[in-house]
Amino acid sequence: MKHLLSTEDLDRATATSILDTADNLKRALLGREVRKLPTLRGRTVITLFYENSTRTRVSFEIAGKWMSADVINVSAGGSSVSKGESLRDTALTLAAAGADCVIVRHPASGAAHRLAGWLAKAGTSVVNAGDGMHEHPTQALLDAATLRERLGSVEGRRIAIVGDVLHSRVVRSNVHLLSALGAEVVLVAPPTLLPVGVRNWPVTVSHELDAELPSLDAVMLLRVQAERMHGGFFPSAREYSIAYGLNENRLGLMPEHAVVLHPGPMLRGMEIASAVADSPRAAITDQVRNGVHLRMAVLYHLLAHEEETS
Amino acid sequence: MAPRQRGATDPAGERELLSAGDVARTVARMAHQIIEKTALDAPSAPAVVLMGIPSRGAPLARRLAVKIAEFSGVEVPTGTLDVTLYRDDLRRGPTRPLETTSLPEGGIDDRLVVLVDDVLFSGRTIRAALDALRDHGRPRAVQLAVLVDRGHRELPIRADYVGKNVPTSRTEDVAVLLDEFDGRDGVVLK
Amino acid sequence: MNPLLLKGVLPYGEGDPVDVLVRDGVIAEIGAIDVDDVETIDGNGAVLLPGFVDLHTHLREPGREDTETIETGSKAAALGGYTAVFAMANTDPVADNAVIVEHVWRRGREVGLVDVHPIGAVTVGLKGEKLAELGTMAKSAAGVRVFSDDGHCVHDPLIMRRALEYSKALDVVVAQHAEEPGLTVGAQAHEGEQAARLGLQGWPAAAEESIVARDCLLALHAEARLHICHVSTTGTADVLKWAKARGTKVSAEVTPHHLLLTDDRLSTYDPVNKVNPPLRATADVQALRRALAEGVIDCVATDHAPHAVQDKDCEWSAARPGMLGLQTALSVVVEAMVKTGLLDWRGVARVMSERPAEIAGLPDQGRPIAVGEPANLVLVDPDATWTVRGAELASVAGNTPFEGMELPGVVTATLLRGRVTAGRIPA
Numbered sequence: 001m002k003h004l005l006s007t008e009d010l011d012r013a014t015a016t017s018i019l020d021t022a023d024n025l026k027r028a029l030l031g032r033e034v035r036k037l038p039t040l041r042g043r044t045v046i047t048l049f050y051e052n053s054t055r056t057r058v059s060f061e062i063a064g065k066w067m068s069a070d071v072i073n074v075s076a077g078g079s080s081v082s083k084g085e086s087l088r089d090t091a092l093t094l095a096a097a098g099a100d101c102v103i104v105r106h107p108a109s110g111a112a113h114r115l116a117g118w119l120a121k122a123g124t125s126v127v128n129a130g131d132g133m134h135e136h137p138t139q140a141l142l143d144a145a146t147l148r149e150r151l152g153s154v155e156g157r158r159i160a161i162v163g164d165v166l167h168s169r170v171v172r173s174n175v176h177l178l179s180a181l182g183a184e185v186v187l188v189a190p191p192t193l194l195p196v197g198v199r200n201w202p203v204t205v206s207h208e209l210d211a212e213l214p215s216l217d218a219v220m221l222l223r224v225q226a227e228r229m230h231g232g233f234f235p236s237a238r239e240y241s242i243a244y245g246l247n248e249n250r251l252g253l254m255p256e257h258a259v260v261l262h263p264g265p266m267l268r269g270m271e272i273a274s275a276v277a278d279s280p281r282a283a284i285t286d287q288v289r290n291g292v293h294l295r296m297a298v299l300y301h302l303l304a305h306e307e308e309t310s
Numbered sequence: 311m312a313p314r315q316r317g318a319t320d321p322a323g324e325r326e327l328l329s330a331g332d333v334a335r336t337v338a339r340m341a342h343q344i345i346e347k348t349a350l351d352a353p354s355a356p357a358v359v360l361m362g363i364p365s366r367g368a369p370l371a372r373r374l375a376v377k378i379a380e381f382s383g384v385e386v387p388t389g390t391l392d393v394t395l396y397r398d399d400l401r402r403g404p405t406r407p408l409e410t411t412s413l414p415e416g417g418i419d420d421r422l423v424v425l426v427d428d429v430l431f432s433g434r435t436i437r438a439a440l441d442a443l444r445d446h447g448r449p450r451a452v453q454l455a456v457l458v459d460r461g462h463r464e465l466p467i468r469a470d471y472v473g474k475n476v477p478t479s480r481t482e483d484v485a486v487l488l489d490e491f492d493g494r495d496g497v498v499l500k
Numbered sequence: 501m502n503p504l505l506l507k508g509v510l511p512y513g514e515g516d517p518v519d520v521l522v523r524d525g526v527i528a529e530i531g532a533i534d535v536d537d538v539e540t541i542d543g544n545g546a547v548l549l550p551g552f553v554d555l556h557t558h559l560r561e562p563g564r565e566d567t568e569t570i571e572t573g574s575k576a577a578a579l580g581g582y583t584a585v586f587a588m589a590n591t592d593p594v595a596d597n598a599v600i601v602e603h604v605w606r607r608g609r610e611v612g613l614v615d616v617h618p619i620g621a622v623t624v625g626l627k628g629e630k631l632a633e634l635g636t637m638a639k640s641a642a643g644v645r646v647f648s649d650d651g652h653c654v655h656d657p658l659i660m661r662r663a664l665e666y667s668k669a670l671d672v673v674v675a676q677h678a679e680e681p682g683l684t685v686g687a688q689a690h691e692g693e694q695a696a697r698l699g700l701q702g703w704p705a706a707a708e709e710s711i712v713a714r715d716c717l718l719a720l721h722a723e724a725r726l727h728i729c730h731v732s733t734t735g736t737a738d739v740l741k742w743a744k745a746r747g748t749k750v751s752a753e754v755t756p757h758h759l760l761l762t763d764d765r766l767s768t769y770d771p772v773n774k775v776n777p778p779l780r781a782t783a784d785v786q787a788l789r790r791a792l793a794e795g796v797i798d799c800v801a802t803d804h805a806p807h808a809v810q811d812k813d814c815e816w817s818a819a820r821p822g823m824l825g826l827q828t829a830l831s832v833v834v835e836a837m838v839k840t841g842l843l844d845w846r847g848v849a850r851v852m853s854e855r856p857a858e859i860a861g862l863p864d865q866g867r868p869i870a871v872g873e874p875a876n877l878v879l880v881d882p883d884a885t886w887t888v889r890g891a892e893l894a895s896v897a898g899n900t901p902f903e904g905m906e907l908p909g910v911v912t913a914t915l916l917r918g919r920v921t922a923g924r925i926p927a
Contacts, residue, residue, distance in 0.1 A: 001405065017407060024408035028392060031413055034445040039395040087815055108815035109688075109699035110769030117768075132817065134699030169699060196702060197693030300395075305405040 001301050003126045005112045006135040007177040015180055019145050022290070022297035029066070029293075037296075040069035043303050046099040048090065049129070050076040050106040055264060055288065056129055056139075060103050063295035069101075069303075087111060088118050095122035101303055103127040109134035109169075125302045133167050139263050140173035142294040143220065144181060146287045150259045151217055155182035160212050162188040162244055163222030163271055164233075166195050170222060170263045175201055186212055188244065192233045209244050213253040220261040221246055221271045237270055247273040251281060259283045327476060327484075328497035333457075336473040337370070340455055341377035343471050348422055348453075351382040356422045356450065361391040363427045363439055364409035369490040370457060371426040387414035391425070391446075396438035411442075419447040424470075428486035430456040433467035458497055460484045501525065501918055502539055509543035509879060511869040513845030517545050522875040525917035530871060541920075543879060546912055549849045551583025551876035553856035553865050555646065555675070555753055556729055556801035557826065559585075559616070561607070562600070563592025567897040568806040570604065574613040575894035576804070576826040578922035581878035581911040582614050584857070584865045585826070589621040590651035596621035596632040598640040605642035613921045617860065620644040622663050622674060626652045631663060638670045645861050648675035650729055653711060655681050660715060664724035673751070673859060675727040676715050678736070679777065683707035688817055690778040694763040700816065703778050709735040716743035716750050727859060728752040730803050732777040734787035741796045751859045753801035754788050756832035757823055761785075761901060771812050771819030772901050775805070778821075785836075792851060793842040799855040802829045806897035824900045827893050830880065832902070834909035838882075845882075864917075875918035884910040 001014070010018075029035055045064040047057055057073060064071035074094070085093075087106065094102055102124055104112050109132030116126040130136040147154050159178055165171045165187050178185050179202040186204045187194065198205055206212050213219075224240060234240045246260065251273075260272070260282040268274045276282060328336065345351055350358045362371030368390045375388045392409035400406065425439050436454060443449060455471035460478045476484055476499065483500040487493075503523040510517055511530070519533035554577065560568040568576075570587075577585045587604055589595035595604065601618040608616025620637035624630045626649045637644040647667065654660045654676060663674050684707050689695040691702025712728055716739060719726035731737060731754050743750050757775065762782050765773045773779060791797040805822025812819050833852065837843040843851070857866025867873040887906050890898030913923030 017405075021408050024392065024410055025395075028395065028408070028411040030411075031417065032446050036445065037395045038441065039400065086810065087818075088813060106815065108817040111815045113769045114815050132699050133701070172697070172699060195696035196691050196704075197696040200693055300408075301405050304400045306401055306403055 003116045004137050004298055004302065005116060005126065005128045007137045007140050007173045007180070008135070010137075010177065010180065012180045012182070015141070015144070015177060018141060018294075018297050018301055019148060021300055022141075022145055022293040025296050025300070026293045036066055036068055038068050039304055040064070040067040040299060043069045043100045044098050045069045045071045045101045045103065045299065046094050047071065047073045047103045047129070048094065048105070049074070050104075051130065053105060053130070056105065059288070059291045060129065060295050062292050063299060066292070067296050067299055069299065087115070091115050091118055092122070095119050095124045099124055101125040101127065101299065103129050104131070105129040106131050108132050123307065127298060127302065130169055132169065133172075134169050135173045136169040136263075137173050138291070138295055138298055139170050140177040141298070142287055142291040143174060143261055143263070144177055145290045145294050146261060146283050147218055147259070149286065149290065150283050151257070154178065156184070157217040158184045158186065158215055159218045159220065160186040160188050160216050161220045161222065162209060162246070164193045164224050165189045165198070165222070166193045168222050174220065175203055186216075188212055190234055190243070209250065210253065213250055214255065216254055216258050218259045218261060219246060219254065223263070223265065223267060224271055241270050245271055245273065246276050248275050251276050251279065261287060263287070324498045324500050326496060326498050328474060330495035333495040333497065336457065337373050338377050340471050340473055341374050341381055344374065344424060344455065345378055345382045347470065348424075350378070350386065351384050355384070357416070357420070358386050358422045358424060359414040359416070359418060360386055360388045360424050360426055361414070361418070361443070362388065363425060363435065364390055364392050366428040366486055366488050366491060367426045369488050370428060374426060374455065387416055389414035391439055391442055393435055393438040393442050396441045398434060398438070413446060417447055418443065418449050420450050422451045422453065423449040424453045424455050426455045428457050428488075429484050430454070430459045430469050430472075431462060433463045433465040436467050437465050457486055458484055503528070504915070504918060504920070505533060505535060505538045505540045506543050506548065506879065507540055509546050509548040511548045512849055513547040513882065517543065520548065520869075522915065522918040525875055527869065527871050527873050527875050530869070541879070541913055544881070546879040546881050547845050548869060549581075549845065549878050549880060550853040550866050550869060551878050551914060551916065552581045552830070552852040553860070553862065554582050554585040554802050554804070554826065554829070555727070555799065555856045555860060556650070557585045557587055557804045558590070558806065558822070559587040559604070560806055561591065562603070564808075567808050568895050570607045570616060571611045572894055572896050573804070573826070574608065574611045574616065575922075576824075577614040578914045578916070579894055579911065580826040580828070581830050581880065581914050582826060583876040583878070583914065583916050583921075584615040584617060584862060586617045586619050586646050586860065588650045589619050589648060590626060594621050594625050595619070596624050596626070598633070598636050598642070601637050601642040601644055602640050612916075614916060615865070617646070617862075618642050618644055619650075619675070620647045622647045622649045622654050623659060628652060628654055628656055628659060631659070631666065634663075634666060634672065635670055638672055645672050646675055646727070647672055648677065648729065650675065650677040653677050653679040653681060655711070657714060657718065661718050661722065664719055664722045664726060668722070668724050671861065673725045673727045675729050676711065677729050678708045678711035678715070680707045680711050683710075688774070689766055690763045690780045692763060692781050694766050698766055698769070700766070705733040705735050705780070708733055708777055709739055712736050713739045716740070716748050719750055720746060720748040724749065726750045730755050730758065730777055730801070731788065731791070731797055732758050732780055732784065734784050737787050737791035737796055740791070744796065751798045751855070752796075753799050753856075754792055754797045755803045756800060756825055756829045756836070757901060758788055759785065759792070759800075759836040760832050765901070769816050771814065771816050772823070772899055772903065774816060774819050774821045775823050776821040789836060789840070789842055792837065793847065798859065799851045800829065800833055801856065802826055806895050807899045808897060812899050822899070824890070824893060824895055824897065826895070828888055828900060828902050828907065830911060831886070831907035831909045834882070835907055839908060875915050877915040878911055879913040879923065881910045881912050882908070884908075886910050
């Protein structure tokens with residue numbers, strides 16, 4: 001594997017292999033005094049974030065450092081980027097400076113793909129940490145890892161994803177990955193928040209959350225992203241919350257074993273009730289914890305093998 | 311499958327060095343050696359743990375533990391130690407899948423760890439295992455038990471317990487077959 | 501100017517090869533001609549068509565000469581078989597007054613490779629608020645006959661109505677870039693399955709169709725002429741058919757890229773495929789081809805849009821929309837319409853020369869190939885192919901989506917009033 005740009009590229013075997021690696025890394029680190037593995041010593045990993053994000057960036061940084069890589073963080077808004085330097089030039093500069101891997105988060109869909117093209121000659125690996133509305137592959141992988149951990153398996157499970165499907169990169173990554181792993185996916189949203197052509201996705205579509213709850217093994221809540229919307233997608237936060245918010249009542253309608261996931265950050269009271277977020281049925285902190293091992297696994301799969309000559 | 315003649319050469323160019331029965335006897339002998347050398351059945355016994363190096367070191371460690379318990383009455387905690395992440399040759403091949411690491415009950419601090427592997431060759435795997443062990447804690451001592459020592463060491467590493475010494479040329483290959491993985495026990499030379 | 505003999509050519513690709521003698525800028529003789537001492541071009545059975553007329557080109561001068569100039573654009577046009585092009589008004593400064601249009605007109609004449617007809621803006625500064633001085637521009641030396649705010653939609657219905665009414669007295673046509681801006685805020689790609697999958701903000705077909713429907717109604721009501729730029733959807737073709745059936749004086753153009761390319765090309769996120777209106781789905785391409793063949797869409801217009809490297813070699817949302825088109829237009833039309841049997845060479849002449857000339861009211865272009873007619877001609881080798889390389893095209897910019905494609909139909913010579921402007925110059 002040279003890059004991780006989208007989960008659409010991952011077949012079942014590869015995805016499972018990454019999840020297994022994450023599992024093994026988790027176990028290798030258990031109970032240790034020294035939470036460090038020497039595997040990526042001497043490799044240089046640069047996080048290039050054009051969007052604010054503490055949790056994902058820190059997760060990647062810890063992942064890289066626990067693998068003994070040298071991790072450097074670059075955030076746009078500082079330095080040459082705010083002087084108008086293009087994404088392409090910034091990336092080439094980092095590659096020329098010696099980056100083995102660039103982890104990029106950018107508001108433009110397709111940015112990671114373009115980066116991979118520009119860096120092809122330099123041989124730098126690219127990890128997509130979220131490109132616009134397109135994909136966020138490591139999020140989907142850590143979600144799958146969490147589901148595996150909590151439910152035992154993903155195959156044959158019925159998983160609902162609720163919220164702003166139209167603008168969500170988390171959803172796109174999850175739909176590809178969960179279907180590849182054999183799960184059944186239901187998308188629940190008002191019609192305004194569903195993309196044209198969603199009927200051709202390997203999913204069921206529903207506008208009624210309550211009707212779906214009793215048959216679910218897991219529900220994944222999407223943040224309703226105010227900064228991405230131009231308005232008019234639903235009348236008010238209150239109406240949204242009444243129809244699609246996961247409150248305690250709704251939690252009760254779900255089977256006992258069913259778990260609640262959220263990619264964060266949460267808008268308590270909007271898509272998820274505070275009590276639900278804090279309940280043992282919510283696996284949100286597990287997601288964050290799994291995120292580190294998952295990202296270590298991704299770095300392992302990208303960087304700990306023979307250099308591919310394209 | 312018909313029982314093989316010891317020493318017979320297979321049409322595939324394989325020569326059996328140890329039969330299933332030989333393997334069982336060798337493991338039993340090694341168990342006795344470990345009991346004796348570590349004195350683990352003595353009243354002031356040091357705590358001994360076995361750490362098998364996957365893949366085949368793991369079932370070997372379990373078998374040794376069974377035999378040690380049989381002969382001495384002492385239950386020796388057993389674990390597995392994956393060394394993939396500590397290898398020095400990862401970037402010379404495709405992505406290697408990781409194996410499981412699980413520490414034995416009670417951990418390894420202040421214990422006598424006996425690493426268990428199937429074949430000792432260049433010594434690099436053991437070097438990696440020592441590094442891995444160091445990150446897990448501080449054993450009192452580390453010893454090494456291998457079923458086969460085939461020579462050609464590239465590092466100053468030696469085993470404390472050797473099932474069988476098999477001189478080989480570099481181009482030959484020694485494979486340990488275990489029922490848990492290969493459906494039968496044996497050691498073959500290719 | 502010296503007379504020129506075209507030997508062994510097929511007018512409209514029909515019949516047996518004939519010879520055509522061009523003298524003093526007109527077609528002097530057609531038949532079996534044997535003349536000494538005359539410059540000769542060996543047709544070798546090439547198809548002879550009236551010179552092409554492009555109703556929609558961006559020549560970028562004044563303002564973005566780093567991407568194209570009137571000179572380089574004229575070269576590209578001549579190489580593409582064009583003898584007349586209409587240069588859109590969204591230059592910098594905008595061509596909303598007589599001074600700018602006269603500059604473009606004069607510069608075109610100076611270069612002399614193709615007749616450059618400036619298009620005047622409909623509204624001042626393309627802002628859509630106030631009508632520009634259409635009359636002054638029409639009566640200027642540039643003789644503007646087509647007005648458009650292309651790049652922007654004249655979206656205020658009252659302004660559009662006034663423009664249509666006002667244009668009647670001037671006998672000019674208003675060409676609309678149909679895009680309801682309220683429906684395309686932040687839009688990046690056709691609102692369909694591809695954009696949904698790739699996470700690109702959608703440009704719904706209804707944004708184009710709703711304006712086309714509205715403007716057809718306004719044009720009928722005002723009894724004015726309307727022209728629709730770059731038709732891109734099935735729905736627009738349906739609306740045009742309906743409007744024409746009711747007697748609306750509406751004409752429409754389609755670009756070569758919308759006849760061949762679909763939004764399947766978006767997977768690589770290469771912005772060379774980014775254009776406004778966007779590449780649509782296969783069903784739309786099929787519908788547009790049929791509409792062009794049937795005459796519901798009247799003509800082909802390139803919407804030639806050169807862009808600098810830094811505006812294309814970047815992430816999708818940062819890229820500017822637009823594709824080169826002048827040199828590849830004929831080949832793409834051959835690939836999409838002739839090879840599929842939807843148009844014969846007469847049809848090509850109609851959509852690339854005759855109808856555009858008619859719509860724009862050009863008396864000397866798109867004329868029949870007959871004795872006495874102006875010698876604005878193009879010779880096409882129908883069987884030859886060529887590989888498109890952006891770097892080798894005459895335009896300053898190189899943003900062609902057809903990069904690396906082998907396309908059929910090669911322009912072997914272009915004549916502007918009897919003078920060879922591109923192709924094999926006789927020894």
